[in-house]
Amino acid sequence: MIDRLRSRLGLVLFVMGYAFAVYWVFTRSAPIVTDRPITIRVAHWQIEKGPPEGLDAVIRRYEQLNPRVKVEQVLVPGGGPIYRQWMRSNLIGGTGVDLIEYGFWLDGMSDIPARYFAPITKEMLAPNPYNRGTPLEHVPWAETFTDGLVVQQVTAPVPGQFYAATLSEVSTRLFCNRELLRRITGSDKLPETLIDLRALSVKVRAYTARTGHPYFTLAGSRDNAEWLLEFLMQGATMQMSQRNDRLGVLALYQWDELGHYLEGRWSFNSPEVRAGLELAREVGLNMKPGYLQSMRDAATMEWLRGDSVFIFAGTWDGTSLRRLATFPVDVLRFPRATADDPVVGKYFFGRFADGGGGTCMELYLNKQSRHPQEAVDFLRFMSSVEGSQLFTDNSGWLPAIRGVKVPDAIKAYETPRDCYTFGMPYVMIGSSVLSQVARNMHQLVGPQGSVDKFVAAMEAVMPEAARTDLRKEINNRYIAVRPQDPQVVALHELFRRTPRNPELAVARERLESSQTQTEALLFQMQRQLTAAGE
Amino acid sequence: MRTLARLALAGLLASAGRAATDDVREAWQLVADHLGRDAYVRLDQLPGPATRERTFAQAVVAIDYQPVTQSRLQSSGATLAELARGDDELAAGAAYLQARLYQVHFQEHDYARAAELYEALARRQPHSHWAQLGLVKLALLRLYAPPEPAAPADRIAAAAELRSRLEEPALVRDLELQLGRAAAFYSLPPDTALPHLLAADHIGGLVGQANEELIVMIGELSLRAGHYAQSRTYFERYLREFTYNMRQVTVRRRLEDLATLEAQARKARP
Numbered sequence: 001m002i003d004r005l006r007s008r009l010g011l012v013l014f015v016m017g018y019a020f021a022v023y024w025v026f027t028r029s030a031p032i033v034t035d036r037p038i039t040i041r042v043a044h045w046q047i048e049k050g051p052p053e054g055l056d057a058v059i060r061r062y063e064q065l066n067p068r069v070k071v072e073q074v075l076v077p078g079g080g081p082i083y084r085q086w087m088r089s090n091l092i093g094g095t096g097v098d099l100i101e102y103g104f105w106l107d108g109m110s111d112i113p114a115r116y117f118a119p120i121t122k123e124m125l126a127p128n129p130y131n132r133g134t135p136l137e138h139v140p141w142a143e144t145f146t147d148g149l150v151v152q153q154v155t156a157p158v159p160g161q162f163y164a165a166t167l168s169e170v171s172t173r174l175f176c177n178r179e180l181l182r183r184i185t186g187s188d189k190l191p192e193t194l195i196d197l198r199a200l201s202v203k204v205r206a207y208t209a210r211t212g213h214p215y216f217t218l219a220g221s222r223d224n225a226e227w228l229l230e231f232l233m234q235g236a237t238m239q240m241s242q243r244n245d246r247l248g249v250l251a252l253y254q255w256d257e258l259g260h261y262l263e264g265r266w267s268f269n270s271p272e273v274r275a276g277l278e279l280a281r282e283v284g285l286n287m288k289p290g291y292l293q294s295m296r297d298a299a300t301m302e303w304l305r306g307d308s309v310f311i312f313a314g315t316w317d318g319t320s321l322r323r324l325a326t327f328p329v330d331v332l333r334f335p336r337a338t339a340d341d342p343v344v345g346k347y348f349f350g351r352f353a354d355g356g357g358g359t360c361m362e363l364y365l366n367k368q369s370r371h372p373q374e375a376v377d378f379l380r381f382m383s384s385v386e387g388s389q390l391f392t393d394n395s396g397w398l399p400a401i402r403g404v405k406v407p408d409a410i411k412a413y414e415t416p417r418d419c420y421t422f423g424m425p426y427v428m429i430g431s432s433v434l435s436q437v438a439r440n441m442h443q444l445v446g447p448q449g450s451v452d453k454f455v456a457a458m459e460a461v462m463p464e465a466a467r468t469d470l471r472k473e474i475n476n477r478y479i480a481v482r483p484q485d486p487q488v489v490a491l492h493e494l495f496r497r498t499p500r501n502p503e504l505a506v507a508r509e510r511l512e513s514s515q516t517q518t519e520a521l522l523f524q525m526q527r528q529l530t531a532a533g534e
Numbered sequence: 535m536r537t538l539a540r541l542a543l544a545g546l547l548a549s550a551g552r553a554a555t556d557d558v559r560e561a562w563q564l565v566a567d568h569l570g571r572d573a574y575v576r577l578d579q580l581p582g583p584a585t586r587e588r589t590f591a592q593a594v595v596a597i598d599y600q601p602v603t604q605s606r607l608q609s610s611g612a613t614l615a616e617l618a619r620g621d622d623e624l625a626a627g628a629a630y631l632q633a634r635l636y637q638v639h640f641q642e643h644d645y646a647r648a649a650e651l652y653e654a655l656a657r658r659q660p661h662s663h664w665a666q667l668g669l670v671k672l673a674l675l676r677l678y679a680p681p682e683p684a685a686p687a688d689r690i691a692a693a694a695e696l697r698s699r700l701e702e703p704a705l706v707r708d709l710e711l712q713l714g715r716a717a718a719f720y721s722l723p724p725d726t727a728l729p730h731l732l733a734a735d736h737i738g739g740l741v742g743q744a745n746e747e748l749i750v751m752i753g754e755l756s757l758r759a760g761h762y763a764q765s766r767t768y769f770e771r772y773l774r775e776f777t778y779n780m781r782q783v784t785v786r787r788r789l790e791d792l793a794t795l796e797a798q799a800r801k802a803r804p
Contacts, residue, residue: 118568125741142742148778153743162742247718248754249747250784350787357780367568402778420784478638483570483598485634489627490565490594492663496623497559507566509704510741516670516708517744519638523678524719 036063036070040375041097043074045083046361050319051167054395055382061390062381069374084109091116091366098375099363102164104155107431110472113156114480117163117364122507123376124149124162130384135403141165141380145400151358154253161514164362165379167388168397171355171415172231174310175321176330181309183207184215190332194279194344197335201286204309219311220287221299225445226438228312229280234425235337235352236276236344240266241422252423255521258430258470259528261462266426268458272347273426277444277451279343284445292442300324315355315413319396322409331412349420356415359400430469436461467532470525477522484515558591570598590617590624594631597639604641611635618655623662629655630664637671645679656699666705669696673709677716686720694730707737711748718751724759728752746776750785757788762796 042055052075059071074097076083084106090096091112102112124142131137136144142162152164182188184207191197201217208215218224241252244265252260260266266273288302296317303311304324312334313321322329339348363382369375381387388401398406398413406414427437436458444454491508495501557580564573574595577588584592593613596606614635617628633651636644652668652675659665673693694713700706714730731752734740740748753768769792772785 143778146778147780148776150743150746150779150781245754246721247715247747248724248751248758250750250754250781250788353780417780417783419780420787421780422784481638482602483568485631485639486565486570486594486598487568489631490562492627493562493591494559494566509739512667512670513704513708513740513744516674516712519671519674520678520712520715523674527678 036068038068038371038374039070039072040099040369040371040378041072041074042099042363042378043076043087043097044101044361044363045076045078046101046316047075047077048317048320049323050395050397051361051391054391054393054397055167057390057394058382058387061386062378065381066374066377069371069378071378087112091368094368096366096368098366098369098371099379100366101361102364103360103362104151105428105434107435110431110476111479113163113364114476116367118367118369118372119156119161119163120165120365120376120379121162121510122503123380124165128380128384130381130386134385136385136401141383144385144402145359145383146402147356147358147400149359151360152362161510164364165383166359166400167361167363167382167391168316168395168400169356169359170315170398171413172227172312172314172334173318173354173413174312174332174334175303175318176310176332177303177306177308177325178328178330180215180306180327181330184309188330190330191335193335193338194341195338197283200309204286214288214307216288216302216308217286217310218283219299219303219308220284220291221294221296222292222438222441223296224299224312225284225287225291225441227314228283229437229441230425230428231312231334231352231354232280232283233273233276233427234421235349236279236347237270237272237426238349238352238420238422239347240270240272242349245422250422254424254429255470255473255525257424257426258433258466258473259525261466262470262528262532268455268462274451274455275344275347276426277454279337281444281449281451282343287445289447292445315398315410318410318413322396333415351419353419353421354415355413356417356419357421361397361400430465430472432465432468432472433462436465463532467529467534470529474522474525474529477518477525481515481518481522484511488512488515558585558587561591561595565595570595571600574599586617586620586624589613590628593617593628597631597635602639607635607639621659623664626655626659626662626664629658630668633668633671637675645675649675649679660699661701663702666700666702669699670705670709670712672696673712677712686716686722687726690717690720690722690726703737704739707734707739710734710737711740711744714751718755724755728755728759728761731755746772746779746781749775750781753785754788757792757795760799762792762799765792 044051046052052073055073059073062071063069076086087096087100087102088109096116102109102117104110125140127138128136128141128144131139131144142149145166146169149162149166152162152166156163176190178188185200185203191200197217204215204217244256244260245252257266291299296313299311300317300321302308303321306327311321318331333354336351337344337348339345341348363379365372365375365379382391383401385401385403388399388404391397392399392404393407396410398410428434440454440457443449443457444451488508488511491504491511495504495508498504557576561573561577564570564576577592577595580588593610596610599606611632614628614632618625618632629651633648633655636651637648649672652672655662655668656665673696676693677689690713693716697706697709700709710730711734714727714734717727717730731748735748735752749768749772753765753772756765756768766789769785769789773782776782
């Protein structure tokens with residue numbers, strides 16, 4: 001009897017298991033054979049809250065419109081070593097995905113665009129078909145971006161060529177714990193100037209002394225401190241940048257600043273640079289001691305715990321900060337310097353840019369993509385008015401496309417056109433210089449640090465660091481320029497065969513023109529290196 | 535019957551030639567699409583004896599076949615030198631690329647040799663596109679490359695001499711742009727750079743950042759040189775044409791500075 005029951009129970013369990021497996025296979029698991037013949041993959045490191053959801057919404061709509069194409073997101077942690085190694089090894093191995101996020105500031109990766117990414121200039125100069133029926137219908141794709149893709153153009157391996165489409169505009173903001181601010185100051189009043197911020201910091205220190213609990217004006221970490229340093233330096237050095245702008249383009253690029261350093265036009269001892277450093281030290285002292293040992297997550301946790309009034313962060317962290325905070329959050333622009341500021345007032349030029357200067361989360365087309373047309377088509381949809389609206393609504397990030405409605409919740413991220421930028425902050429002009437700055441930051445903002453110590457340390461290493469970075473700039477441009485010779489010849493030969501196709505002639509002319517511009521820049525940089533004794 | 539056979543043979547040969555040409559066309563298309571490696575393989579697998587164009591295409595593709603080696607570049611150089619002995623368009627292309635090898639491709643650049651080759655091509659086939667493009671590259675060498683010492687003004691004058699030999703407007707524009715930018719790079723007075731920049735703008739056709747920088751550069755250098763009306767024209771044009779760029783804020787500031795300078799100039803007038 002028991003044996004019979006056992007065998008029946010076994011049978012019932014088997015049938016139930018089988019039925020569950022059948023149910024699972026037909027309802028939950030991915031189909032073994034996809035009905036979409038083309039799959040394109042998009043890799044990025046924006047794994048914080050917001051962007052993956054935003055991109056998912058874009059993908060779902062794109063797949064509705066394009067039943068032949070499946071789009072997959074590949075989320076790779078961090079813009080740091082993991083992403084860099086993942087990207088380079090896949091690109092070298094020929095297994096890179098179709099669309100890849102890349103940033104010009106990624107350490108040791110500046111050769112990547114020239115080697116592995118294909119320009120999309122021709123497509124960028126034509127209207128985006130997904131903008132049909134919108135005010136941008138007849139506008140060239142490149143001009144539909146809020147910044148005209150200016151940062152992409154500046155950092156492209158070849159001037160005048162477009163390599164990437166962007167997803168979002170970012171800015172840097174102070175995120176404020178309103179409850180803590182009210183508890184410490186007795187009001188909700190936010191600081192508007194640096195002088196206001198100093199006064200508030202005094203109150204925070206007094207509150208700490210009164211309560212015995214350590215509170216700080218700013219949440220601290222190495223990342224947040226470096227962003228702050230870049231921002232403050234950019235502001236303090238604008239007069240100097242204007243003075244050194246010999247081309248008259250009202251901007252300096254990183255190679256300009258490297259070359260100018262080698263020509264002796266500026267140094268870390270320049271009064272404007274010293275003022276910026278002094279301000280950075282002063283502001284940095286309002287962070288938790290030892291913050292240089294921790295990364296941005298630690299600062300986020302510190303602020304979320306309610307131990308600091310503000311966190312200075314990019315709006316890329318905004319969605320995470322606001323979703324995770326258990327207190328009301330105000331978003332404000334970093335208090336502006338004024339002409340009467342005791343530290344940087346002497347070099348005051350105007351409010352300095354805290355955003356609006358460029359769009360980011362740039363996606364590049366892998367040269368080795370098996371489906372370049374579909375990949376570009378997805379880029380077009382992603383950066384159309386419809387695609388960008390979907391991304392914005394679902395990510396909490398600003399759009400990169402004009403005419404997209406910005407939700408009220410993130411309006412504070414927008415930067416009014418009231419601030420100046422002359423280009424790169426002097427500490428972020430190349431990976432060697434940047435790593436030296438990072439290595440010596442403790443000399444500036446540590447308890448025993450000082451501007452003098454930092455300047456002395458930097459001046460000892462800068463000549464070699466600047467030369468190294470300028471050499472890299474030169475090498476990267478050679479990598480970009482050389483393959484263009486076969487391409488120019490190929491376009492010429494194709495045009496000879498089909499002279500009725502003016503597009504070929506235009507493509508050749510543009511390529512020749514941008515190649516000549518790059519070569520001129522190469523020569524200029526080489527002369528600067530020579531002037532520095534090479 | 536014999537005539538028919540001859541016609542059939544001629545047709546066969548013609549179609550074979552066409553097929554070979556079309557195959558090379560496919561290779562050019564691959565190169566234009568950044569697929570040089572595929573083009574290299576395709577050219578290698580073409581049947582039949584190598585035509586002159588196929589040889590040229592192979593030499594061109596080999597220039598950027600990764601990993602690039604000096605011996606492969608030397609070999610391409612020898613092929614190009616051989617092809618450059620003709621007097622057709624292909625010979626001009628080969629001669630141009632030969633110069634390019636010395637200017638940018640070989641590990642050790644030989645600017646003097648590159649300059650000689652550009653000069654020789656421009657003398658031999660002055661109206662060819664490749665000779666014309668070579669003159670722009672020659673101008674860059676005169677602007678920046680050794681021999682030293684050379685005063686910047688002399689360098690610019692030597693490069694500007696090439697202007698009269700250029701016939702293609704886009705290349706004239708590129709030369710003018712580089713003359714203007716070089717004058718500014720060498721910190722020569724703005725009035726040295728401005729005529730060249732204005733000429734480049736007059737020809738037009740630049741796109742993207744190059745065009746944007748040209749407009750703002752003319753505005754700013756004109757302000758510095760005291761040509762206030764011209765500066766205002768270009769700065770205002772910048773504001774109209776480049777509405778999205780944050781540089782707008784700085785341009786507006788420069789227009790305010792300009793208004794102050796204009797007012798001072800009016801006061802100073804007797």
